[in-house]
Amino acid sequence: MASTKSRLPRNVTSTSLKDRIYQSVKWSLIIGEYFPGSVLSLRSLAKKMGTSTMPVREALTRLASERLLQSSVKRSYRVAELDPKRVADQFFVRARLEGIATELAVPNMTAREIDELEALSQMMEGDIESGNNENYIVRNYNFHFSIYAASQNEELFWSIERLWAQTGPYLAQVVRSQEMPKEWQLLHTQISRAIRGRSAGEAARLIEKDISWSISTFEAFTASEDKS
Amino acid sequence: MASTKSRLPRNVTSTSLKDRIYQSVKWSLIIGEYFPGSVLSLRSLAKKMGTSTMPVREALTRLASERLLQSSVKRSYRVAELDPKRVADQFFVRARLEGIATELAVPNMTAREIDELEALSQMMEGDIESGNNENYIVRNYNFHFSIYAASQNEELFWSIERLWAQTGPYLAQVVRSQEMPKEWQLLHTQISRAIRGRSAGEAARLIEKDISWSISTFEAFTASEDKS
DNA sequence: CGTCAACGACTGTGATCACAGTTAGAATAA
DNA sequence: TTATTCTAACTGTGATCACAGTCGTTGACG
Structure with missing residues (x-):
């Protein structure tokens, strides 16, 4: 640790x-x-x-x-106990802030940083393939925050990190308890590719998509929990 | 005691x-x-x-x-001592978050709440007229945060309040030390009018304009401070 | 057997202490 | 006068204590 x-x-x-x-x-x-x-x-x-x-x-x-x-x-x-409204609010703010941070970051990232991003996304694909959820969680964190750090806006960075720590207990619980959806596999590679192509809007859109997938996965999980 | x-x-x-x-x-x-x-x-x-x-x-x-x-x-x-980059970053995030909160708030606000908003904006006009900067600062806070509360997104609300407390020492210093620009006079009335007309986009745009005015006023102030 | 009161083992809160690192200003030297 | 050293008053940090409120369990009573 x-x-x-x-x-x-x-x-x-x-x-x-x-x-x-x-x-x-x-x-x-x-x-x-x-x-x-x-x-x-x-x-x-x-x-x-x-x-x-x-x-x-x-x-x-x-x-x-x-x-x-x-x-x-x-x-x-x-x-904090699970409060669906509250978690939804948190994810909403996360999506907006992380989209903004990504847009700022894209023009700033160096080729080396993008290489590292791509390497990470490759490993994350492997983690999903092999069901290594534990590694995925850590790599996902590193993937996202190396982007947000490149936004070079510290205030933005901290706001986002705070929100991650808030949603962490809930999301990690979901990720740990089930197989990760196959759709997730390509997304991060697409993101790093969009960043390499310097298309900020596209990268931001994909980041927000990533988060909206998190939301729906989370909601599906809580719905199935309620029934049991 | x-x-x-x-x-x-x-x-x-x-x-x-x-x-x-x-x-x-x-x-x-x-x-x-x-x-x-x-x-x-x-x-x-x-x-x-x-x-x-x-x-x-x-x-x-x-x-x-x-x-x-x-x-x-x-x-x-x-x-925190004045760090222009940091303050600029804070205002940037503020503008985005407050715009988002306003967009969410507009459909939620009751007629009574809008009445209060309008009353506040009237008084703020008077404060600018009479140079009562002290009152203006407090009313400005109340004006903005009664909007953000109506976004009904607590996470958003807290994120914004945190940023206000961060930029407060700098901005208030400016507002206190000089006459308030005449352009500010109508803005808040326009905002409450846009909210009454339920045009969320317009209200959000005006809120962001308000903040960008704050930035430029602040920058003009620090520039003049440097020379003296 | 089921209810509920009371006890005891917890909880955070606030006060006070010793300690070490920081800092500003006075005393000294150039 | 200006620069430097040194000391004394300050700073937050961590430990320990007393206290009051919370909560789960136990035991008595219906």
């Missing part, structure tokens, strides 16, 4: 304990390591981290303020 | 101290009560609030995590 942290842009000197705990928990949320409704208590987390509760509570108040965790007074912190 | 609070019904005091301090500081940022570079130290703020440093530090870590304040290890919290 610690090795993946280097993917996230940050100030080089964020060595405080509270920051490391914050990053650690946030990453766990993004890759869906916690389930909706999971309880995160100060003392148990502190024990697990080998610290006092102090840095943990600062980390958790941060996460709660970014709406990644829910908290009410004197009740334990927990991963 | 503390003794009177404890006697109030519990639903009034149900919000924690840290939350109230958080809200208080955030509002101060939105209306530009703090200047770029202002230092907010735990102990001095705690003294001002009449509490220990504990709730203050949780409030400030929240604000820092939302990028409303800057913090580096063992250095005091401070309002």
Whole structure:
């Protein structure tokens, strides 16, 4: 888990304990390591981290303020329960913001960056083929955020990342629990191809398509859950 | 002071101290009560609030995590110094998000809400006329956010509010230090009129125009500051 | 057997302390 | 006067404590 942290842009000197705990928990949320409704208590987390509760509570108040965790007074912190309206709202904003970021990014990306993108998309196709959902989740994150980083708009980048962490627990749960749809297989390759061709509008359209597929997959999943 | 609070019904005091301090500081940022570079130290703020440093530090870590304040290890919290690129990025995202929120809001707004909007815009015209910049800042906030609330997308609403708090210290500084441009006078009335006519696209376009005016006013201001 | 009150083990919150790193200003030297 | 050093007052960080509210379980009672 610690090795993946280097993917996230940050100030080089964020060595405080509270920051490391914050990053650690946030990453766990993004890759869906916690389930909706999971309880995160100060003392148990502190024990697990080998610290006092102090840095943990600062980390958790941060996460709660970014709406990644829910908290009410004197009740334990927990991963937000599934609220279809809320998740739909989040995906809606994600689609718009990620489309905008992609449009900005396309003219900025270097040939080397696009090569890496294409390599990633190849591996993601393989992950879908072999059903390696775990790898897919991480590579999908890296794929998207190497694009958004190229938008060179930090504010945009952070807004999107916050939303990913919010939708992470739900989406990852879906991706883990079932075979990934075959339609997903080509999409990311098409995206990197559109970027290579410098067609910003096309790339943005495909990114938004990617997200709308996520939505419908998610909705189909929750619908089937309700019946069981 | 503390003794009177404890006697109030519990639903009034149900919000924690840290939350109230958080809200208080955030509002101060939105209306530009703090200047770029202002230092907010735990102990001095705690003294001002009449509490220990504990709730203050949780409030400030929240604000820092939302990028409303800057913090580096063992250095005091401070309002971000002016970084033209960063502010431009923030305004860019604001324009897009607020345009989207407006488009969503227009079909949702009730006649009563639109009446209130129009009343606000009338008063804002008066504020510009009489040079009452202080009132204008607050009414402008209320005007915009009553629209964004009607988008009925909470995630969108919070994203925008966060950006307002980020740009607040810069923009408010400009608005306070000079006469407001006459062009601003009619804009908000036009916006409420477009909303009454249920033309979402037009309303969104005007909102984005409002923000782009903010940008250019801000840029003109910083340019003139550099020369002096 | 089923209901409900009460207990006990939890929860976050706020206060206070020790500590180490930062910083600004006074004292010293050139 | 100007530059530099050094100290003293400040900063956030982390640990620990007391406290009050929450919640699940147990045990008594109907």
